[in-house]
Structure formats: C-alpha cells, structure tokens
Amino acid sequence: MNHEVLEEEAVLRPATRSALAELTSVPGVQAPPRRAALRADKTVRVAIVHDWLVTYAGAEKVLEQIVACFPDADLFSLVDFLDDRSFLRGKRVTTSFIQKLPLARTKYRTYLPLMPLAIEQLDVSAYDVVISSSHAVAKGILTGPDQVHISYVHSPIRYAWDLQHQYLQQSKLTNGPKSAMARLILHYIRNWDIRTSNSVDGFVANSEFIARRIKKLYQRDAQVIFPPVDVEAFSLCTDKEDFYLTASRMVPYKKIDLIVEAFARMPERKLVVIGDGPDMQKIRAKAGPNVEIMGYQPFKVLKDRMSRAKAFVFAAEEDFGISVVEAQACGTPVIAYGKGGALETVRDVSESRPTGLFFDEQNAESIIAALERFDEHVKRFSPVDCRHNAEQFSAAHFRERFFSHVRAAVPALRTATLPPYVPYKAEAAAGAPRILAVDQSGVLGGAELSLLEIVKALRSRIEVVLFDDGPFRTALAKAGASVEVLEAGALRHVRKQGGSLPKGQALKGLVSLVRATAKRARKADVIYANTQRAMVIGAFAGKLARRPVVWHLRDIVSPEHFGGKQLAIIKWCARFGLAHVIANSAASARAFTELTQFDEKRVDVVFNGISAAPFDALRTVPQATLRQRLNLPQDAFLVGSFSRLARWKGQHVLLEAMVLNPQMHAVLVGAPLFGEDQYEIELHAFVAAHNLGERVHFLGFQHDIAACMCAVDAVVHTSITPEPFGRVIVEGMLAQRPVVAARAGGVLEIVDDYENGVLCTPGDAHGLADTLAELRSNDELRNRLVRNGYQTALSRFGTTTYVDGVARILKGVAGR
Template sequence: MNPELLEPTALQPVPLARTEVSDAAATPAVARRSAPARRTPARNRPVRIAIVHDWLVTYAGAERVLEQIVACFPDADLFALVDFLDDRTFLRGKPVTTSFIQNLPFARTKYRSYLPLMPLAIEQLDVSGYDVVISSSHAVAKGVLTGPDQIHISYVHSPIRYAWDLQHQYLQESKLTNGPKSAAARLILHYIRTWDIRTANAVDHFVANSEFIARRIHKVYQRDAQVVFPPVDVEAFTLNTQKDDFYLTASRMVPYKKIDLIVEAFAQMPERKLVVIGDGPDMQKIRAKAAPNVEIMGYQPFAVLQDRMRRAKAFVFAAEEDFGISVVEAQACGTPVIAFGKGGALETVRDLSEPRPTGLFFDEQRADSIVAAVETFEANARAFSPADCRANAERFSVTHFRERFFSLVRSAVPALEGVTLPAPGGVPLNDAKASAASRALRVLAVDQSGVLGGAELSLLEIVKALRERIEVVLFEDGPFRTALDAAGVTVNVLEAGALRAVRKQGRALPKGKVLASVVGLVRKTAQRAQRVDVIYANTQRAMVIGALAGRLAKRPVVWHLRDIVSPAHFGAAQRTIIKWCAKLGIAHVIANSQASAKAFAALTQFDETRIDVVFNGIDEAPFEALREMPPARLRARLGLPLDAYLVGSFSRLARWKGQHVLLEAMVLNPQMHAVLVGAPLFGEDAYEAELRAYVLAKGLGERVHFLGFQRDIAACMRAVDVVAHTSITPEPFGRVVVEGMLAARPVVAARDGGVLEIVDDGVNGLLCPPGDAHALADTLAELRADAALRERLVANGLQTARRRFGTKTYVDGVERILRKVAAAKAKG
C-alpha cells in the first residue's frame, strides 16, 4: 500500500467555513431515537475526560486541532494507536496510552501498513473509566469502544477517504488496479467501510471541520454534524499591504497537492514569477518541470515562509482539500488566493461574485485552467484588498475554535454546566486553586523575537519551570510564541513597528518612527508589569523596553545578558543605549558566561555585586531518547550519505557564525562532508547565497549538505560524526558546544569567548583559532584518524554537559536571582 496516500488530506487544518455555528446552533441535535437517561458523574468529583487520536507521529493539521482540544480540557488523558513523536511540546508533556501496534516491527516508519489491524487496535484502548470521550478522527479513532453512560463526541477531520470516495484514486496511484494484491486491497477496504459504518452508531455527537466534511459525514454515516472549523494561528501572520511582483505556493510535495500543475502553468507564463516553498517525494519531479521564472526554495523555516507569504502578489493553491490551512494563512498576511474551486477553499475564500473578495477560483486541476485564473487575477488585481483578506482570515482563529468547541462539548455534557473555558495558559479544569508557593513570585518575561533562537530556547526552559508564575511579552510573532503557547504559558504579542528595523550594529541613535514604536511598547509593557513582582528581559531590545517600563510601573528589571557587548557585536549607538539603560533602570544582570559579564562591566561600570553568571541549561532528554538509535537510521531520515565522515555545523547562517570557514576546511580535507543545519534569519540571505556559490565554484556539491532549519537538533547531531563550532567573533556562550556534548559527539570549537568556559582543550573538546580554515582542517583530520581521542572527548564532554549545564541548575539559579531582586524591592 502507498504510505503517502494513507496520509489523508484532512490532516491539514480546516479554516472556518462560510456558514459559522452560532452558540445556539452549537447545541447538539436531538437524537433520532429516545434512549434512557445516562447516569451523570457525582457533583463532588471532577468529570473524567479521555481524548483519543488516530496516531501521533508528526505535528500536522490534525495535531494542531488536537493541541487546542487539549487546551480546552488540559486535565484529560490521551490515547492513540501509536506515539512516535519527537517534538511533543504541543501535548504539554502528557503521557499517551498506545495500542499493540506501537510494539509491532517497523511500526515507527510503517505504521500505516498496519491499516487492517487498526480497527482491532482502537477497540483495545480501554476508556471505560471516563465520563466523556472526545475522539479526533481522520481514520479509526471514532471507533473506540464506549458504554451507555459515556458521552462520545467525535471531531471528524474526514471519514476514511481512501476507503470511501477516493478508493479508486488510491488503488490507481498505488498500482493496485489488477491482480491478487488488488483483490486483497479491495477486500480490506470493504471490511474497513463496513466497520466504519457500524462504529458510527456509537458516536453521540459528530463535529465536522467544514461544511464539506459535514456533507461527507451525512453521505457516509447518515448523521448530522455540527461544524467547528479547525484552528488557524492567524496571529502568527502579520498584515502587509505592499506586495512584490511574484506569486507563491507552499506545500508538502505529494501528488494530491498538485504543485506540479502550478509549476507547469507558470512555465507557460514566463513573464510571471513563481516562488515554491516545500519539500517531499515529488521534489525532483517538480524541479524538472520548473522554468527559469520558477524559484524552488525547498523546505524553509517559518520566518522565511511568513516573509514570502506577506510579500506575494497572490497565493496559488491547486489541491482539493477538506480545509487548506495555507489558504487562510495567506489571507492573514493580506494576500489574496487563487484556488481550485472544490473542497474547503470554497468556505474560506470569497470570490469576485461576493462583496470584499479575497480571491478567485479555477474549475479544473489543469495547467491551462490555472493560467486563465492568473490572467483573470491580473485583470482584477485592484478588486482585492489586503485588509479584506486579513479580516476574512480572522474568522478562523485559535480563540474562535476553543470557544466554539468548548461550548459544544459543555452543552452535550450536563456535568460540565457552569464550567468555564480555561485561560490560554491552560489551567486544568479540575485545579481548585494554585498553591501559595506558585503565587509567591510573579514574573513578566520580555523577548523581542518570535524566532526560536538560542536565547529563546533558553528562556523556554525558564518558562516551563515557572509556567504558573510567569507571563511572556513578545515583540514579534512566530514559532517561539507557538512553543510558549504549547508550554501552557500566557503570551502577549505586541506590535514592534519600526523598532523591528533596529540592528545591533546600528550607528545612529533611534529617532522618529522608532521612538514612537518604543513609546507604544513601553506603555503596553508597563501596563502588564503592574500585576507582577519583577520584569525579566531576555534580549537587548527587550531590555531597553523593560528598563523604561520598569521605571514607569515601579518594578525592578533583571536583564539576562546573552551577548558580549563589544564593538564586534554591537554598534556605537547600541552600546550607548545599553550604558544609559544600565544606569536608568536595571536592577540586576544575569550573564550567560564570564566573557559576557566582563564585557558588560567594562562598558557600563555596573556594580559587579549586581552581576551573576548563570550558565545556560540544556535539556538532555531529546538526546537521551536517541541514544540507542543507529546513526544510519537518522542519516536516512535526513537524506545524508550513510558511509561518509560528516562534520556538522549548527547555527543560523550568518557570517560571524563562520560557516564559510568550515567550507574552506572541506576544500583542504577531501575525505569529509559538511552538514549545515540552519537558515538565514535576520536579513542574511546574501550570506547563504555566497555559501552556495562557493560550494558550486569549488565543486563541493556532493560533499556539502544544506539541511536548512531543523526542529530536531538532537537527531541531526546524532547523525553526524563531529560537531564543529566555527564562529569568527567571540561567542557569548556556545549552546551548540554543550548540545554536541549531550549528543555524544566530539566537539571542535573556535578558541574565544564563552566557549573557553565550556571546552578544556584536549580533554572534553578541541579548540582552533577563530577563522583559521587550515587549523580546522588539520584538527578534523586528526580527530578522524584517532578513535581513542574521539572516545575520550565524548566521555568527558558528556560528563561536563551533565554536571555544569543541566536545566535544573540553570532554572534554580535564575529563579533565585529573580526572587532576591523582587524581595529587595519589596523591602525597599
């Protein structure tokens, strides 16, 4: 069976349909036949809720819905056929009860092949001890067994499409139209259909993710369904009214997405530029069809996707989706949509026949139909307003989903009457009250970035430990906000305005629009600071706003200094501002290394009794989970050569990070390969282009592997032989060095900055002069030839990382300082 086809299209979250469910309509329909009243749980005990999901292997559309269901019912227990998640932050750390398929051979990668066993497996999950069962189903989750006193509410992403209306397409694309295998597949799908209809009778209330799916539910199960559109994180995308002259499409490259048709269409329009973002099995096929006016970018991090989506003239979408999350995300950026006129897009896009249109449709999945639609769009471009697109997208927000879904469940479960929707922070419904200890310290954390950089990952560890006592303010939306929300923390995103353009290397003092943005951020931050004991600034721009807000709100400010404030890292104007803020409003500084602390003290003459060094803490769990996994399996997953000697670089692509030094070392050392994990994040695209041009010029194409942004750093590090840290200017700390040690890989690092406080040369790592490609090449060659040296470095490095850079030591150190500063302010 074709595993790609067994990944249903309903895994993409579905935007709000055109017909929304009113509060009155959210009340479940009257049952078709009368039934004896259920026993309801005693009022003196909490309602026990189980959430059942099909399978947990990735974070896609269905999992985004699951994430918000968990947010609605944070004390519920989770069940699934299998759980092979690497990143499980969206589940808030909850354990998952799985079926026997979890332990079958090759289940991690071939779980879809066990489709014939899935009905049996889902029926073996024991949820008999719960009052309410909520299933999140695109395959078999709705078939979980429930009793007469239990209420079963099933949120259906789609009935099993490859068993119903897409059976013939599935068989054709799987090459199962004839022969014994075809007969076996048809028999299995017939059995699945019979089982699917029978189990529908055990569902008390169906919820569909669109009117399109509601019609499918009625067709298949002869049951009505309420529509609650899936959550779309529209707040992660910001409105842009200025559009560039290019079209965009973004998707996983699998057959039903029809990216090849879009590329074919633009090949017929050489005067129109198309940008394609995404990766997948069809990548080579799509590249082969690309004309010079089509740019294939491959997989890109969120920041790049958002940037292109905000700037695009229009977003082109050719799939027949049950919903199509990217369609709504594009509109959230103020970008109109050109979409295939079937499925969920009809519920999320307003075409030219409607007031305030947000896009238009084409009728057939053919290249010439797309060409005609693009020409119609060009002729009517002025009819589409970015503000109208944004307003339409806001109908599909996360908040909207939570309110509607929670209201529907509460109306279906009498025992939940009077219970209110948990706050975004995710306080469990059955938590009577917070402990006195959790109220002892209240913190407002401030960070400038929405990107998951090193500073943000370090803050995330603090936030997880203090989640009931901490509120976070960001000046930019993005993956960091998503991670904070998944951690169950209250997050506010404030618009940074012109402040976003300020850079560390700025030479002039800010003025005009920048100052206006600063005033607005200070005022809003000070308002939030009124309800906390201390402001905890995590980055430099956050420190400036925090210092001013602290003065206004009369709250102490602690700056977690994660930079070396020297001319190599900061411009003269920025250093002047840091000196001024240190005198004006900083109560205490936490430095991430002695190098950072020393540079700050030298610049500001700050009282050294108010500077503490707390090394960053890094969670070992992701690395420990992969300890027994063969590197060959990880290399295969990442598309890396199995038998090469791989040297990995892990950081954003920026000149001061020195990836070019590693490439120069590769020229000198032809027996090695370089793996570059990271993407340009802050206007550094030209540097990436320079690296790629160097690779081509030196004939390194077979030996240099650009992996772009990767979430699972632990897996990437475990896949390489050596972790190289090549910064050409002093690193404030060197998080990558510690991560490499936790990954049990020998580390080679630049001899400067905070790295000197981590690496003991020749004992737990090797040091090279910064920027010296010859020395780096020689050191890597020495390491490759000496197995005993590698083993010694790995053993000592792992011991160092565990002893000095554990998360508990880090969190305890930061919390101790925050408490001390808050207590001193209270006394004074």
C-alpha cells in the same frame, strides 16, 4: 468559579437519569433503553477525548471550539506536549502511559501499535457524555451502556485504510521483514478500528467526503458538521490585483510543486507562494522569474496577499481544506483540484453565484487549462459571493451546530443553552510575575533563539519589546507571543566593539527608547534584558518605572569582545540599575564580576537550553536527502561551520585547514550581520586564491539549522577569542555529529576532550586539520563522541532545566 459557569451548571442539572437514557434520532443509531437514574442534583459530566496534543493544527481548531461548547468538560489524550495551551483554555489533560515512554515527544507516532491499548486505559467511566475528536484512535475510548459517546471524526485512520500503500511507499516499507511487520500491525489496527466503531452512539463527520468514508468502513451514517474556520479574522476585499496565490506547508501531498511548474510554463501570469517545509528546495528549483516564493510569513502578510490575489490556487486532495475557505472569506475565488473537501466548500461555475472552479487531474497541464478557463469566466466571480459562501463555515456556526447536535443526542441536556463565547486569555499562575523581555535585535542569533525558548514556556505572562524588526519578531509572533518593535533610530549603529558614544540624534533616540520601555515596564513586575544594549535601556527604564532589572549575560565582558567605553558603560549600569545577572556560563559570570565587582550572590549561572525536537525529527531522513535538498555533494566528508560570518568566529581558520586537508569539504552556514560584509569578501577571495571553489560551500543564512547539521559529517567551532557559551556545540551534539571546538571560554564547560568532543587551540589551522583527519579515519572515535555528546546535550542543556532556572530567578527578583 465565574457567574457564567454557575448559570450554566444550573441549566445542565437534569431531572432524572432516565432522560439521559433516551437517545434522540442520530443517523444510524438505535437507542437502547437505559436503566440507571441520574440524580436531580447532579450535573451532566462531559469528557472530551483527543488523539494527541503536540501542535495546533486543523484537528485542534475543532477541539478548541468543542471545548468552548463545553467549558466544564475534562480533557483526555494519549500524549500532551503542547507549549501553547491557550486554545484548551488552560485545562489540564489526563494522558496515557505513552506520555512517559522514551522519545514520546517527537516519536509518538512510532507507538502506533500501542495506541489502541493506551486509549482503552483512559478511564472516562465517571462521565455521562463522552465526545471524541478522532483522526486515529480516540473513538476507541471505552464507554458503558449508560454513557453517550459522540465521535467527531476528522477521518478514519488514513494510513491503515485507503492510504496504506502510499504510507508504506513513503516510509520505504514496501518489502522485507519490516514491511511484513508494518502490514501486520496495520491489519490489526483495521480490525480494532471496525470493532470499536460499534461502541460509538453517533458519528459526526467534518465533510460529506469523510461521511462516505465512515459509511464504507463502519457501515454507519454520520451527521456532517463542517470544521470551524476563523472567517472573522479575514475581511472582504473587492480590489483584486493581477497575481495568483497559493499558501501551504510544503510537503508532497500538497502538490505545490505542480502549481509552480504550471506557472513556470505561463510566464505571463504571476504566482506568489507562501509557506515553508521540506519540499522548499525542490519547489524553488522549479520556479521561474514570474514566481515569487516568500517562504513562511506571519498571518498579517498572508492575509494581505490572500485579500489582493486574483485567485487562490489549491492542488491538494484534502478532507476539508481550511485555506480554501479563508481565501473566499477575503472575497478571493478559488481554483482547486476537484476532489475531497473542496467540492463542498467551493461553488463551481456550473452553479449560480460561483466562487471558483475545479480541475480534474493533479498535473501541470490540468492546472494550466483551469487557469485559462478561469480567465474566460472571471467576470462571473463576485467577492461578495465568495465571502457569503465562506461565512457558513465560521467558528460561531460550528459551535451552534455541534452543540445542538449533542443536545439532541442527550435529552438530559435538552434545556441547556450554548455558553456565550468569550475569547480566552491565559492568566498567570498565582504568584508568577509578569515579565517584560527586552532585546535589541530582530535577527535570529544565539541570544534570540535562547530567549525564544523562554517566551514559548512563559507566553501567558511575558511581553517582548525589540529595538529592531526582522526574523526574530516573526518567530516570536509565530509562537503566539505578544511582541512590539520600538524604533531604535541611530542607536542601532552602536556596536559593542567600540566607537563614539551616542550624541545628538542618537542621544535623543536613547531617551525615547527609555521612556517607551519604562511605559511598558509599569505593567510588569520585572524587566528581563536579553542583550547588552537592551540592558542599558532596561537599567534606565527600570529606574523610571521602579521595576527590578535582570540581565541575561550572554557575553564575556572583556577587551577582546568589547570596546573600552562599552565596558565602562556595563560597569556603571551594573551599579546603577541591575538587580540580578543570569550568566550563560561560569566564564561569563567570572569576567563580569571581575569587571564590575558585582555581588556574586546576585549572579547565577544557567546554561542555555536547546530543544532536541528539530534534530530528533530528522532521525529517519537519509543524509543523502538532506544533501540533495541543500545542493551539497553526496560522497564528500563535509565539515560544517554554523555562525554568523565574523572574524572573531574564525571561519578563515577552517578554510586554512581545508588547504592543508584536500580530502574534505567545508560548509559555511551563516551571513555577515553587523557590518561584517568585508570579512565575507575576504573569505570568498581566499577560496578563489587557493582554488577551493569546489570544496567550500557557502549556504548563507538558513532557517533549518537542524537539517544543515544533519547533512554534514562533523561540526566545527572555530572562534579565535573565548566564546561565552557555544550554542552551536550543543546543537552539533543533538544532531549526533562529532564536534571539534576551540579550547577557550564557556566551551570548556561543555566539552570534555576526546569524550564528548575534541578541543583544539584557537586559531591553529594545522591542529584543526590534523584533528579533522583523525575524525575522518577513526570510526570508533566518531561513534564515541556522538554517543557521549548526545547524552551530554540532553542531560545538561535541556530546555526544561533552562526555562525553570530562568523562571525561578525572575520570580525571586520580582518578589524581593
């Protein structure tokens, strides 16, 4: 226990429990007398209850600051499926029985009828103060007469109250037996919600808007404490440029489509859109040439555009609206829909020192009028005024107000002081090694997606070095990883298929990379090389830094995949600098040991782990909706190919099968990545020569592979040379689509022919065409493959087994 905690405990020791028995003035609360005595030597125990822990969003940012106010508190939640636990300061969470129910990780919301029962089973009877952070059922936690329960309400459960009808419409539950059942459940939830409001001693609302909801529903007053905004992460910028910005998750209620539609009708004004989500295609379709849709961007890019924008446009009705405050923190005025929390965070032009203006209707016409009015008043908006207004919503201000409110409500805490805020840095578990992961690519290929799963799980003790920038770096940063890009120079042009060995500038680049990697490796216990070029750099860097090197082998090292010189380098590096090898299949391991004569005891097979969450999240989305989003035909039998466009991946085999089978369409997802543009040209030429233009759909690179797979009827794997693993096969199984794969390499360790997939001879277009025709006509076969394939993917290729296997090996090597 550190010094600050010991001091805090000394402060929190009250004289008697009678102090806790008296509740000071909290709006709407009449404090009853409390009889039990609190021993002078006992610390005030605090429990914090949150609805569910599955992501890090607005409610969790509030929870983060509440935990910072009470660092010794214990945490409770219905479920806890967090990957990144740093905002909880590494605390363990006590969960309910829902945690162990089937598909709870992705389908926890479907257990809504059980949530009131579940929250009541969490035992907080040993605590003196209970703080609930509630937007659903957390405020229903059971407390006794000698406990103080303060509930910070993000909102009364929306879909049970004023948003019920909207919820039923979006869920397609407006009529029928399911609708009747849903309405009955929501009626029960409302009754329970009102009853449990009586057990709360004091309500805190995140805005006046929510306070009015609380008053209307519970007939209780609430103290307003605005949620924390990381104002310090943004800096004042007084130089504005001639463009507008909107940034948000692209979901219907955010109304990004209305903003884009308005700007499409004003070609003289430029709009920048940052964000991603299910409405992306709909929004792109409405965009004109004056609208730049950037998609998801890392924080650095968002901050830059937000700082330089002429104004931030916001069309949603939010309870609070954090992005509105973030824009003002940059000195950027806001044009917002005049309803909800924005009314409390933006000063309109009718006030002195305005920071924005409002529009009255959620439609394009109203937005256009607001933009014209903004131009009339533009000189009245001062970046300094915007920044000053935003500072009242800072995290530090939240902690001060919330801690003071709790202290006032609990006299036993009257002498307590707010703990100093210390940014949390997760510490590695005792005995866990520090890891330097090295990868050559900035592209999100199969190897990089697999490494991403490792990084998410071991984030607190792993740093990543890349030799190229790109989407992979963005994905790592989004996952909260520590990542650095080193300049590869001429080395980035070296391919595993062969070519000249690096000379001159390339050799200079090699030395530079080795030194830079070795410098970072000295802070680690083990180097984890994820790709072949990274392994070569890692082997030399390991010798310089005196650190063991583990290569995660994701290739079959044979002449079919590598040039002769590259094979010689692999063989030499294996003897020179590798401590251990992790192979992604027995086929990969076998080829490696045959080439290098490496000690088989230092080679382990760990199958790639692939998360089911992105696929399970689409279970309720109709296939027609996904096809419409991707601009694919609704009624055709679609066969999907998912990999980069490369000759050895065999997309041409699928196109040849399409010629033989006119009843099908082919969907090609992927782009040429490593100088393979000529192959893409050949594929397009083949399509044109055989009049396949209406039946072959090139979708290019796609971020949402799960949505693309769920949009097709079958998934094919057409590699003409042996695959080391075949990630796309497992993904197809998770998408619950029948899979057809080439009979070679690591594929044979995944697919049992005609049980969980169908195997075909590599390069045999006729055999592939016949198999696809059989799949199309045989419902029983398709259903069997889907059922067995999904179980195979879950049981053999889950992320937990994968991460545990890799972590175990890295720990063992580091400890030698």
